[in-house]
Amino acid sequence: xxxxxxxxxxxxxxxxxxxxxxxxxxxxxPPERLTIIVNTGDDFQHMxxxxxxxxxxxxxxxxxxxxxxxxxxxxxxxxxxxxxxxRLGGPDWFRLGDLDLATHLVRTHLLATGQTLxxxxxxxxxxxxxxxxxxPMSNQPAPTFIQSGARRLPxxxxxxxxxxxxxxxxxxxxxxxxxxxxxxxxxxxxxIVILAPSNPFVSLDPxxxxxxxxxxxxxxxxxxxxxxxxxxxxxxKGPAAKMMQERGVAVSATAVRDYYGDLLDxxxxxxxxxxxxxxxxxxxxxxxMMHDDADxxxxxxxxxxxxxxxxxxxxx
Amino acid sequence: xxxxxxxxxxxxxxxxxxxxxxxxxxxxxPPERLTIIVNTGDDFQHMxxxxxxxxxxxxxxxxxxxxxxxxxxxxxxxxxxxxxxxRLGGPDWFRLGDLDLATHLVRTHLLATGQTLxxxxxxxxxxxxxxxxxxPMSNQPAPTFIQSGARRLPxxxxxxxxxxxxxxxxxxxxxxxxxxxxxxxxxxxxxIVILAPSNPFVSLDPxxxxxxxxxxxxxxxxxxxxxxxxxxxxxxKGPAAKMMQERGVAVSATAVRDYYGDLLDxxxxxxxxxxxxxxxxxxxxxxxMMHDDADxxxxxxxxxxxxxxxxxxxxx
Numbered sequence: 001x002x003x004x005x006x007x008x009x010x011x012x013x014x015x016x017x018x019x020x021x022x023x024x025x026x027x028x029x030p031p032e033r034l035t036i037i038v039n040t041g042d043d044f045q046h047m048x049x050x051x052x053x054x055x056x057x058x059x060x061x062x063x064x065x066x067x068x069x070x071x072x073x074x075x076x077x078x079x080x081x082x083x084x085x086x087r088l089g090g091p092d093w094f095r096l097g098d099l100d101l102a103t104h105l106v107r108t109h110l111l112a113t114g115q116t117l118x119x120x121x122x123x124x125x126x127x128x129x130x131x132x133x134x135x136p137m138s139n140q141p142a143p144t145f146i147q148s149g150a151r152r153l154p155x156x157x158x159x160x161x162x163x164x165x166x167x168x169x170x171x172x173x174x175x176x177x178x179x180x181x182x183x184x185x186x187x188x189x190x191x192i193v194i195l196a197p198s199n200p201f202v203s204l205d206p207x208x209x210x211x212x213x214x215x216x217x218x219x220x221x222x223x224x225x226x227x228x229x230x231x232x233x234x235x236x237k238g239p240a241a242k243m244m245q246e247r248g249v250a251v252s253a254t255a256v257r258d259y260y261g262d263l264l265d266x267x268x269x270x271x272x273x274x275x276x277x278x279x280x281x282x283x284x285x286x287x288x289m290m291h292d293d294a295d296x297x298x299x300x301x302x303x304x305x306x307x308x309x310x311x312x313x314x315x316x
Numbered sequence: 317x318x319x320x321x322x323x324x325x326x327x328x329x330x331x332x333x334x335x336x337x338x339x340x341x342x343x344x345x346p347p348e349r350l351t352i353i354v355n356t357g358d359d360f361q362h363m364x365x366x367x368x369x370x371x372x373x374x375x376x377x378x379x380x381x382x383x384x385x386x387x388x389x390x391x392x393x394x395x396x397x398x399x400x401x402x403r404l405g406g407p408d409w410f411r412l413g414d415l416d417l418a419t420h421l422v423r424t425h426l427l428a429t430g431q432t433l434x435x436x437x438x439x440x441x442x443x444x445x446x447x448x449x450x451x452p453m454s455n456q457p458a459p460t461f462i463q464s465g466a467r468r469l470p471x472x473x474x475x476x477x478x479x480x481x482x483x484x485x486x487x488x489x490x491x492x493x494x495x496x497x498x499x500x501x502x503x504x505x506x507x508i509v510i511l512a513p514s515n516p517f518v519s520l521d522p523x524x525x526x527x528x529x530x531x532x533x534x535x536x537x538x539x540x541x542x543x544x545x546x547x548x549x550x551x552x553k554g555p556a557a558k559m560m561q562e563r564g565v566a567v568s569a570t571a572v573r574d575y576y577g578d579l580l581d582x583x584x585x586x587x588x589x590x591x592x593x594x595x596x597x598x599x600x601x602x603x604x605m606m607h608d609d610a611d612x613x614x615x616x617x618x619x620x621x622x623x624x625x626x627x628x629x630x631x632x
Contacts, residue, residue, distance in 0.1 A: 045428075046425075047365075047421040047422070047424050047425040047428075048364040048365050048366070048420075048421065048424035048425065048428065049363075049364050049365075049421075050364070078396055080394055080396060080397075080414040080415065081396075081397060081414045081415075081417050081418050081421070082418075083418075084414070084415045084417075084418030084419075085418045085421055085422055087418075087443065088418055088419065088422045088440060088443045088444070089422065089439060089442075089443045090418070090421060090422035090425055090426075091425060098396035098397045098400070098414060099396065099397075099400045101397050101400075101417070102397050102398075102399075102400030102401045102403075102404055102406065103400075103404065104364075105363040105364065105365075105397070105401055105406060106363070106401055106404045106405065106406035108363050108364035109362075109363040109364065109406055109407060110406075112361075112363075112364065123405060124404060126405075127403065127404045127405045128404070
């Protein structure tokens with residue numbers, strides 16, 4: 001896979017699954033060739049702080065400071081502040097650890113000085129010694145809402161406070177949000193775009209919905225490859241499977257492939273789904289579970305191998 | 317001093333000195349008879365949080381959770397968050413401990429829900445098991461600025477970041493700030509008003525400047541008594557002495573007494589200043605240093621004794 005290191009690679013990522021694959025890619029792709037564009041639809045204001053859960057999860061994974069057990073938050077974390085917040089009758093439904101809180105405080109401070117979210121994220125990455133570019137999808141707020149019956153819930157209220165139990169009638173994405181100049185610059189130069197194994201509806205659609213990301217991903221790269229977040233007919237983590245059931249589609253890798261449609265040139269899915277109806281188009285069926293750093297690296301290599309196959313096939 | 321427990325007592329307080337005397341009063345006055353009105357001129361926004369240093373110092377003292385060594389912040393405090401803020405290139409000049417941060421987070425959260433600072437302070441006091449009323453001087457922001465040459469510094473920038481070293485040409489207090497209904501209600505019923513041994517210029521003037529606190533203190537209570545923050549020709553803590561020098565007045569208890577003028581009916585000053593020219597009017601010269609809880613209680617008793625003497629003398 002050495003030749004793939006000559007490609008400019010952009011990975012679109014949500015939270016945990018996206019962060020793991022981003023970390024796998026970072027282990028094998030030169031940092032100047034790798035950009036992670038991250039969903040900020042989950043961002044919210046909480047106790048005065050601007051919290052960007054997916055950006056944080058990706059940053060912590062790339063910095064090697066993520067909590068491997070939970071998938072979110074920092075390793076070696078303590079909760080002195082949040083325990084006291086609870087004692088003082090404050091909200092403790094969003095589990096803010098002490099180290100994690102520092103990220104939100106610094107972000108909120110720098111945003112208040114007038115810096116863009118992109119610049120603030122660059123500041124945090126520099127101090128976390130992260131080399132690849134980690135870019136929020138936009139500098140504008142782009143909050144995702146969940147329509148459930150008559151209720152329109154802010155994303156984190158639905159996802160964390162209500163543990164994604166209210167049925168989703170519609171994922172409501174904002175209109176008129178534009179990508180940052182850094183995002184469009186990286187997509188212009190991208191040879192390979194990877195859609196991480198994140199939730200298609202609430203992690204990747206919010207990114208693709210930001211103008212002109214979907215259009216650029218459709219038109220420009222030589223290969224667009226997605227990794228299935230559905231493994232063995234279940235979501236590895238989170239509400240993807242439940243949301244597919246509620247939409248009346250099969251919970252399968254094939255259905256994910258169909259959902260992305262002609263945006264994709266290739267699709268990577270898990271060996272546990274090898275017996276099911278194979279997804280359309282060029283595919284790779286491998287072990288996609290990322291239990292440790294080696295798994296992440298291996299899946300990143302597999303994804304790039306498929307992308308390279310597509311590029312070679314297209315050139316022929 | 318049992319008879320003084322029948323009086324309604326209001327104490328105007330700044331930070332450390334005010335908090336200690338408030339705690340002394342709370343040890344001997346029934347809680348329903350005691351109100352602490354606290355300076356909020358020091359309040360500021362920092363990393364997204366609303367921080368009220370004097371309210372916090374008073375609350376922590378009354379809750380018995382103050383840091384006895386520093387005079388500010390919480391006892392048994394840790395700094396996990398601030399250490400990480402520093403590592404992430406954020407501001408660490410304001411020493412926010414983990415337990416202390418919880419106060420600011422809960423306050424900021426409740427203010428964002430639309431509650432007044434008075435209601436938020438009541439919430440915090442309830443959860444800290446504080447019985448006397450602790451009232452911010454106003455629900456409106458009332459920031460104090462320090463004019464130093466051509467620079468107009470926010471109070472905390474001058475006080476903490478620049479360690480109150482820039483000379484003070486003028487303490488700039490906001491106009492058109494009104495006291496809360498709770499403050500005027502308590503002052504209407506007050507028999508005794510105590511000016512705590514806080515800085516006259518940057519702790520008590522900001523309170524008295526809030527309309528109509530000065531007018532009510534002048535007109536209504538039977539006895540208004542101040543405690544000198546100058547002991548032995550020095551400030552017990554902070555910039556009071558330096559500010560008096562810069563104003564060209566003697567650094568003495570007598571000068572403090574003169575500064576308050578006819579607002580006062582009585583003045584308590586320290587035995588270390590017994591040899592100096594005695595302050596005007598009714599006075600009490602006692603040990604005013606508050607090293608421990610017993611000292612605080614004793615000084616509170618002395619202050620109330622002078623107030624009662626004034627009330628009796630006036631009635632005769």
